[in-house]
Amino acid sequence: MGGDAGAGAGLDAGHPPARDRFTRWPRWRARLGLLALALMILASALVPIGAGVQQVKTAPAVENPAAGRTGTAGRPDDEDLALYDRVIARIRKGEAYYDVIVAEHRRGHYPVRPGFAVRLPTLAYIAAWLGVPGQIAAAILLVLAVLAAWWRRLGDESPPQQRRLALAFLFAGVSLGLNRHYFALHELWSGMLLALAFGLHRPGRWGWSLAAAALALAIREHALPFVLLMGAMAFRRQDWREGAAWSALAAGFLALLSIHLHIVAMQVLPGDLSSPPWLALRGLSGWLSNIVLSSSLRFLPHWLAGPAVMLMITGWANWRSPAGAFGTLLFLGYGLLFMVAGRPDNFYWGVEIAPVMFIGLAFSGQAVRSLVAAASFGSPARTGPRKIVAPEP
Numbered sequence: 350m351g352g353d354a355g356a357g358a359g360l361d362a363g364h365p366p367a368r369d370r371f372t373r374w375p376r377w378r379a380r381l382g383l384l385a386l387a388l389m390i391l392a393s394a395l396v397p398i399g400a401g402v403q404q405v406k407t408a409p410a411v412e413n414p415a416a417g418r419t420g421t422a423g424r425p426d427d428e429d430l431a432l433y434d435r436v437i438a439r440i441r442k443g444e445a446y447y448d449v450i451v452a453e454h455r456r457g458h459y460p461v462r463p464g465f466a467v468r469l470p471t472l473a474y475i476a477a478w479l480g481v482p483g484q485i486a487a488a489i490l491l492v493l494a495v496l497a498a499w500w501r502r503l504g505d506e507s508p509p510q511q512r513r514l515a516l517a518f519l520f521a522g523v524s525l526g527l528n529r530h531y532f533a534l535h536e537l538w539s540g541m542l543l544a545l546a547f548g549l550h551r552p553g554r555w556g557w558s559l560a561a562a563a564l565a566l567a568i569r570e571h572a573l574p575f576v577l578l579m580g581a582m583a584f585r586r587q588d589w590r591e592g593a594a595w596s597a598l599a600a601g602f603l604a605l606l607s608i609h610l611h612i613v614a615m616q617v618l619p620g621d622l623s624s625p626p627w628l629a630l631r632g633l634s635g636w637l638s639n640i641v642l643s644s645s646l647r648f649l650p651h652w653l654a655g656p657a658v659m660l661m662i663t664g665w666a667n668w669r670s671p672a673g674a675f676g677t678l679l680f681l682g683y684g685l686l687f688m689v690a691g692r693p694d695n696f697y698w699g700v701e702i703a704p705v706m707f708i709g710l711a712f713s714g715q716a717v718r719s720l721v722a723a724a725s726f727g728s729p730a731r732t733g734p735r736k737i738v739a740p741e742p
Contacts, residue, residue, distance in 0.1 A: 632688050
């Protein structure tokens with residue numbers, strides 16, 4: 350497919366481009382789509398975006414400029430991130446993770462109940478082994494790998510002009526991964542690895558994607574929806590081998606997670622703190638807060654940052670390709686999760702998907718134009734058969 354030259358302009362006048370989904374919509378659906386988009390953009394410009402106030406300390410968070418808090422070392426929320434710095438330092442001295450993690454939670458007045466409040470040990474051991482110079486090198490290599498993987502995938506599934514623009518937006522999304530102040534943030538590494546797994550994946554060529562997603566899952570359990578969706582899409586394509594591989598990864602992880610929870614539970618004392626419930630039902634505000642505050646969008650005014658998230662989703666939905674179909678389901682699924690689960694101080698969960706969401710901005714302009722064209726405002730209704738350029742993914 351390569352540059353997909355014919356995809357950008359269509360095969361002939363009056364026929365939609367191969368990678369444009371909304372142009373194929375009937376007039377009534379396009380008009381409803383435009384109405385829905387207008388309402389979502391308006392709502393996203395008005396609903397509050399914020400990190401909230403922590404009632405009980407939970408886990409490290411990325412910077413919220415509106416909060417105006419900076420740690421003594423020049424790092425936002427330094428006290429939170431310092432918890433894992435102490436754990437990593439003790440592991441370097443030869444101590445075992447489970448011998449120190451609950452004690453450090455108590456020392457920092459963090460909850461240890463339920464066991465999900467205690468992070469998996471993977472990142473702590475990797476960070477202890479790499480050291481700060483090694484983590485910097487790993488972050489640079491990971492960002493370059495994500496950009497290279499997506500440059501190739503965009504070349505397969507998008508026109509050349511959108512390919513370059515999409516990579517520029519992607520860099521804006523993944524640039525957070527180069528900030529060494531957040532190297533202790535589990536979602537940072539897990540989200541970057543998911544971006545790599547997504548870019549590497551092709552039907553029939555999924556081994557490296559599976560490996561990257563497995564490491565992301567080992568770092569943070571919030572990568573599990575990505576793995577489950579990969580398996581579901583493989584089964585939908587009737588690729589039983591790939592579907593079984595993703596299913597085996599999910600099952601193996603759940604088994605290991607149960608062991609982690611059991612080890613933590615064995616160390617809990619009656620006086621240990623419990624985490625407040627994660628079921629918060631924050632609605633659209635929760636979705637937007639998680640994405641905006643855990644990405645470069647946090648530097649924009651509220652009335653621009655919220656609509657930008659809606660345009661990202663719109664761009665992904667219009668991108669008629671395997672990547673577009675998977676990405677739309679993935680981001681809407683996580684969006685639903687963020688609307689019903691996670692307290693305001695859990696906004697850093699958005700780092701799991703925010704980096705690669707930026708690609709949608711490259712397709713958002715065409716998406717809006719296609720909806721307007723399909724709605725045929727002031728034009729006679731389209732008649733006659735349409736030529737099918739490419740099968741619907």
